[in-house]
Amino acid sequence: MTVKTPVYLDNHSTTAVDPRVVEVMLPFFTQQFGNAGSSSHAYGWEAKDAVDRARQQVAQAIGAKAREVIFTSGATESNNLAVRGIADWLGKKGRHLVSVVSEHRATLDPLDRLTRRGYEVTLLPVHPHGHASTGQICLNQFADVIRDDTILVSVMLANNEIGVIQPLAQISEICRERDVILHCDATQAIGKMPVDVTELGIDLMSFSAHKLYGPKGVGALYVRGRSPQTRLVPLFDGGAQERGMRSGTLNVHGIVGFGAAVEFAIQELNPEMNRVSQLRDRLFQGIQAAIADCSLNGPSIKPGSDTTDTRLAGNLNMTFRLVEGESLMMSMGDLAVSSGSACTSANPEPSHVLRALGLPDDDVRASLRFGVGRFNTEEEIDFAIETLAGAVKRLRALSSMA
Numbered sequence: 001m002t003v004k005t006p007v008y009l010d011n012h013s014t015t016a017v018d019p020r021v022v023e024v025m026l027p028f029f030t031q032q033f034g035n036a037g038s039s040s041h042a043y044g045w046e047a048k049d050a051v052d053r054a055r056q057q058v059a060q061a062i063g064a065k066a067r068e069v070i071f072t073s074g075a076t077e078s079n080n081l082a083v084r085g086i087a088d089w090l091g092k093k094g095r096h097l098v099s100v101v102s103e104h105r106a107t108l109d110p111l112d113r114l115t116r117r118g119y120e121v122t123l124l125p126v127h128p129h130g131h132a133s134t135g136q137i138c139l140n141q142f143a144d145v146i147r148d149d150t151i152l153v154s155v156m157l158a159n160n161e162i163g164v165i166q167p168l169a170q171i172s173e174i175c176r177e178r179d180v181i182l183h184c185d186a187t188q189a190i191g192k193m194p195v196d197v198t199e200l201g202i203d204l205m206s207f208s209a210h211k212l213y214g215p216k217g218v219g220a221l222y223v224r225g226r227s228p229q230t231r232l233v234p235l236f237d238g239g240a241q242e243r244g245m246r247s248g249t250l251n252v253h254g255i256v257g258f259g260a261a262v263e264f265a266i267q268e269l270n271p272e273m274n275r276v277s278q279l280r281d282r283l284f285q286g287i288q289a290a291i292a293d294c295s296l297n298g299p300s301i302k303p304g305s306d307t308t309d310t311r312l313a314g315n316l317n318m319t320f321r322l323v324e325g326e327s328l329m330m331s332m333g334d335l336a337v338s339s340g341s342a343c344t345s346a347n348p349e350p351s352h353v354l355r356a357l358g359l360p361d362d363d364v365r366a367s368l369r370f371g372v373g374r375f376n377t378e379e380e381i382d383f384a385i386e387t388l389a390g391a392v393k394r395l396r397a398l399s400s401m402a
C-alpha cells in the first residue's frame with residue numbers, strides 16, 4: 001500500500017480538522033451566520049443557541065459548568081488572560097507567581113512581562129533526563145517555593161515536546177492548602193487523556209480547538225465559578241461578551257466546530273488513546289531497531305504496557321546522535337515532523353524543554369519530536385521509520401566524510 005506524502009507526524013503543532021467537524025461548521029458560514037450578540041432577530045438567536053450548545057459540550061468534556069467556559073482565540077490568549085488577569089486582579093494581595101521552566105512560551109512570556117512590572121516569578125526545575133520522573137516537577141520543592149504573597153501557580157498538564165504529564169492533582173492539593181490559585185495549560189491534554197477540572201482541583205484551565213481536530217483560532221479558558229470563585233481582569237475591553245472577561249464578537253463557526261471536536265474526542269477517547277499509543281510504540285520500536293545511537297527524551301515508553309498516565313499517548317521525542325535535527329528534517333521532504341514547538345518557530349533557539357532536562361546542546365540540536373494522531377496509519381509509521389533511518393544514515397555518512 002502506498003502512503004500519501006508528506007506523512008504528517010506533527011500532531012502536537014496542529015491537527016487536521018476532522019471532516020465531521022467541518023460538516024457541523026459549514027452552515028455557520030453562509031446560512032446561520034448571525035452575530036451571537038444580536039438579540040433582536042432569529043439570526044442572532046440561532047447563533048447564540050449554537051454557541052450555548054458548544055459551551056455545554058466543552059464544559060461537559062472537562063467536568064465544568066457551561067458558564068465557567070470563556071471562549072477565546074486559542075490557548076495563547078487563554079494563558080495570557082489567566083496569568084495577566086490574575087496578576088492584575090490580585091496584585092494588591094501579592095506579587096509572586098510560580099511556574100515551571102518547561103512551560104510553553106505562551107505562559108513563560110506573559111510571566112516574563114510581569115517581572116518587568118515588578119512581579120516576582122519563580123520557575124521550578126524539572127527532574128533531569130535519566131531520573132525515574134524525568135520532566136516532572138519535584139512536589140516537595142514546589143511546596144517550599146510557595147510564599148504568603150504567592151498569588152498564582154501555573155503548571156501545564158501535558159508537555160507539548162516530551163509529552164510528560166505533571167502531577168496536577170497533588171499540585172492542586174498544595175495550592176488549596178496554601179490558598180493559591182492554580183492555572184493549568186491543558187492544551188495538549190484535552191481530548192488526548194481524561195481531564196476533569198473538579199477532580200484535578202484546577203481554578204483556570206486553557207485549551208485550544210486546533211489541537212483536537214477542530215479549527216484554528218478558537219480556544220477556551222475555564223474559570224472556576226465557585227468554591228472558590230475565580231475572578232480576573234480582562235485583557236481587553238469592548239462589548240463585554242463572555243461575561244465581560246473576553247470582549248469581541250464571538251467566532252461562532254469556530255466555536256461550533258470546537259464544541260463538535262471536543263465531543264467527538266471525548267466519545268472516542270479510550271479507543272483512540274489505545275490506537276495512537278500503539279502506533280507511537282510501533283514508531284519507537286521501529287526507530288530503535290533501525291537506527292543506532294539514538295535515545296528517548298522524556299518519560300519511559302514500555303511498548304505493550306499502559307504508560308498514558310506519565311506520557312501523552314501520541315508523543316515521541318528522540319535524539320539521533322551525530323546529526324543536526326534541522327538538517328535531518330530538511331532532508332526528509334516526505335515526512336512532517338518538528339524539532340520542538342511550532343508555536344515558537346519564530347525563535348530558532350534550541351528547545352528550552354530539552355535543555356531543562358539537562359541534555360547537552362549537541363543532543364538538543366540532534367532531537368526530533370513526533371506527534372502521532374487520529375489520522376495516522378501503520379503504513380505511515382512504517383514509512384516514517386524507513387525514511388528516517390535512510391536520512392540518518394546518509395547524514396551520518398556525510399558528516400564522517402567531512
Ligand SMILES: Cc1ncc(COP(=O)(O)O)c(C=O)c1O
Pocket residue numbers: 012013073074075076077104106156158159160185187188207208209219341342343
Ligand atoms: C501547551 C501549549 N500551550 C499553548 C499553545 C498555544 O496554543 P494556540 O496555538 O491555540 O495559541 C500550544 C500550541 O502549541 C501548546 O502546545
